[in-house]
Amino acid sequence: xxDTVDDVELPYDEDASQQEKINALQERLEVLESQNEExxxxxxxxxxxxxxxxxxxxxxxxxxxxxxxxxxxxxxxxELTDEGVIIKQHGNNQEALTEVTDEMREDLEPDSxxxxxxxxxxxxxxxxxxxVRARVMQVDQSPDVTYQxxxxxxxxxxxxRETVEMPLKNPEMFEDVGIDPPSGVLLHGPPGTGxxxxxxxxxxxxxxxxxxxxxxxxxxxxxxEGAKLVRDLFDLARQEEPxxxxxxxxxxxxxxxxxxxxxxxxxxxxxxxQLLSEMDGFEDRGEIRIIAATNRFDMLDRxxxxxxxxxxxxxxxxxxxxxxxxxxxxxxxxxxxxxxVDWAALAEMASEASGADVKAICTEAGMFAIRxxxxxxxxxxxxxxxxxxxxxxxxxxxxxxxxx
Numbered sequence: 001x002x003d004t005v006d007d008v009e010l011p012y013d014e015d016a017s018q019q020e021k022i023n024a025l026q027e028r029l030e031v032l033e034s035q036n037e038e039x040x041x042x043x044x045x046x047x048x049x050x051x052x053x054x055x056x057x058x059x060x061x062x063x064x065x066x067x068x069x070x071x072x073x074x075x076x077x078x079e080l081t082d083e084g085v086i087i088k089q090h091g092n093n094q095e096a097l098t099e100v101t102d103e104m105r106e107d108l109e110p111d112s113x114x115x116x117x118x119x120x121x122x123x124x125x126x127x128x129x130x131x132v133r134a135r136v137m138q139v140d141q142s143p144d145v146t147y148q149x150x151x152x153x154x155x156x157x158x159x160x161r162e163t164v165e166m167p168l169k170n171p172e173m174f175e176d177v178g179i180d181p182p183s184g185v186l187l188h189g190p191p192g193t194g195x196x197x198x199x200x201x202x203x204x205x206x207x208x209x210x211x212x213x214x215x216x217x218x219x220x221x222x223x224x225e226g227a228k229l230v231r232d233l234f235d236l237a238r239q240e241e242p243x244x245x246x247x248x249x250x251x252x253x254x255x256x257x258x259x260x261x262x263x264x265x266x267x268x269x270x271x272x273x274q275l276l277s278e279m280d281g282f283e284d285r286g287e288i289r290i291i292a293a294t295n296r297f298d299m300l301d302r303x304x305x306x307x308x309x310x311x312x313x314x315x316x317x318x319x320x321x322x323x324x325x326x327x328x329x330x331x332x333x334x335x336x337x338x339x340x341v342d343w344a345a346l347a348e349m350a351s352e353a354s355g356a357d358v359k360a361i362c363t364e365a366g367m368f369a370i371r372x373x374x375x376x377x378x379x380x381x382x383x384x385x386x387x388x389x390x391x392x393x394x395x396x397x398x399x400x401x402x403x404x
Contacts, residue, residue, distance in 0.1 A: 152323020184290035189316035192356025209240035215252030226271035
């Protein structure tokens with residue numbers, strides 16, 4: 001803080017010269033100018049602070065106004081007539097005739113979702129409803145699995161590519177021949193044979209939108225919820241055409257229909273009916289390809305297996321000796337493997353192993369090398385890994401029999 005004006009003494013006594021008085025007045029003027037500058041800075045800071053609080057006040061006032069407003073209700077447009085728009089309010093199914101502006105009328109059509117107030121007047125138009133769970137199932141980033149990562153099922157791989165990839169990449173080939181491309185493929189076989197990996201490879205290789213779901217995710221407690229989710233999933237696929245829909249463990253919702261009267265079984269069957277309708281119903285499915293996988297082919301309902309829904313039923317068996325050898329080489333290509341490892345002997349040793357079992361053997365063999373403080377994986381590590389995995393499998397089987 002600078003000196004105040006009172007701190008500057010004025011030599012007004014008679015003995016002071018004219019120059020001394022002038023100097024004293026100049027000094028006092030400088031003090032006043034300094035004080036004025038400081039007050040101007042303080043005023044600017046105060047104005048800035050005032051603007052900040054004014055904006056906060058306006059925001060709180062706006063929020064308070066919104067909180068005092070009555071909530072809007074969701075309704076569906078039933079019909080557009082000369083007298084106005086017929087809407088049906090959700091929840092109570094109350095129908096009403098309301099008038100709208102010409103500008104809003106242009107944006108409305110039957111089945112449009114709108115927001116209405118207490119007097120059932122349309123306030124604004126809403127976007128189409130899509131369950132957020134359906135959006136979550138859309139794959140935004142392609143998996144890092146390629147066809148080179150899959151071994152032992154070359155024939156099945158080629159069939160999947162013909163069914164899913166070719167119609168998306170080269171639709172003109174089917175037009176030239178004059179046939180409709182296959183609409184879906186069902187992969188079935190024992191666990192761990194590469195069914196899900198095939199679907200991941202398709203997602204990696206195609207530019208189509210990939211939507212994945214598990215059958216269990218479509219089973220819900222409340223009536224109609226599972227069917228609605230199925231409908232929303234296929235609506236999403238139509239919006240994002242071309243698209244590939246992958247349903248893992250489809251037996252969870254597509255098991256054979258029974259005479260059971262329980263509400264749970266009835267809801268599962270309603271979900272399956274919706275799935276059957278979406279796969280091959282009255283409306284054209286468009287550029288949507290379906291891949292499904294199951295370990296329990298014997299449980300599936302006949303209706304879902306017919307051509308038009310799944311044109312290809314591809315069995316994915318456990319790999320043969322040549323396939324197991326190829327899978328061993330795939331899963332060890334980034335490993336530091338000793339020269340004494342005999343792939344053919346390993347494939348012969350693990351005669352009952354699936355592709356997933358082979359991967360587990362490779363991982364466990366690497367763990368044996370780490371325990372021995374080695375960076376190189378030897379043949380004996382793979383042999384011990386197979387013995388350990390077999391022992392664990394036998395123990396699991398004994399436990400299952402005990403509780404059966």
